[in-house]
Amino acid sequence: MGATFVVTLREAFEASLIVGIVYGYLEKIKARRGYRYVTWGGVLGVGASVGVGIAVTYLSGPLLDVGPDIITAVVIFAAVGLLTWHAWWMQQHARFIKGEVQHRIDEARAHNRLWVVGLIAFTGVFREGAETVLFLWGILAQAGAGTGWGSLAGGVAGVSAAAALGWGIFHGGQHVSLPRFFSVTTAFIMLLAAGLFSNGVGRPQWLGVLPASEPIWNTSWLLSDRSIAGGFLSGLIGYRSQPTLPEVGAYLVYLIVVWVLLFARRTPASVPLADLTRP
């Protein structure tokens, strides 16, 4: 039971963090009407995960060999793009939101693009979702054979605990000042996306013919990415105890490029507040 609890908690944790942050963000910019996009994104993400779980059992041959890898690759890079966009968007808002004008943000302006937060929730849930579904289903197959009900309970408890953590992020975010919420979540999203990008670039199996890269260092003695804590860090910020050069390179390049995009530009020509509040 304990082992399956940890596995599902780890798989579902990242999704619930992303969803919690996006809800928290909408709450902060007073755009609660955007909640439904996130909710629908999350629900569709769960649906798509179950769909892939079922589809995989009906696939065979070359489709089964490469199909799931292609889906994973598309979802990883889509998630990187969407998270980067979200960080950029939050950053743009943070520029305008200064203390007393905070509550005057134009809701309509935000609404133009609110459907994108639904996409973010979708990819966040779908990315690890299919794997979680397959895992739980494997447990269920055993439970049907008369054993493993405890494992199944552990798996369900893991998903529930992850959801509770996501809710905690959302709720905790309400008590943090807006600029602080933005800067902390922007930094977190950048690290998360860097980890995903590095994960996507560093998978040797996607080309198959390329030689495997050697790890350039090994910190397994300190913290293995297979341990519980290491596994969480791996999901959160892409921690690897034995990273390869492509993985480290991709991580750094992503961070540098996005840092420049988000922060190194000079302050944009100030937009008069009147423009912001006009529908």
Place this chain on the structure above:
Amino acid sequence: MTRYVTLVAMLAVALGTAAVAADPADIPIVIEKNRFQPDVIKVKAGAPFVLVITNKDKGPEEFDMAQPRIEKVIPGGKTVRLKMPALKPGKYPFVGEYHSETAKATIVAE
């Protein structure tokens, strides 16, 4: 433009050569009762190969190797061809992530 075409042609030739030169060997493994059989798999170092993994169990299993990082789900009752990169001589342990207490095996490249 010409340079671009030349580049693409060169790339195509290079890829073609790699595909012909590689022609990787198939290496079968079976998953049964949440264990890999055989649990020690010897392969030639320096040459890519294909693991042909057949899952005879009802539930799915995930092939999970830490280094190089390779993950692949094999649904119950299915066979998956997993392209593996050329490995340097050494031992490469992997597990079935869904049953990591029993599903443990090692690839030995020599």
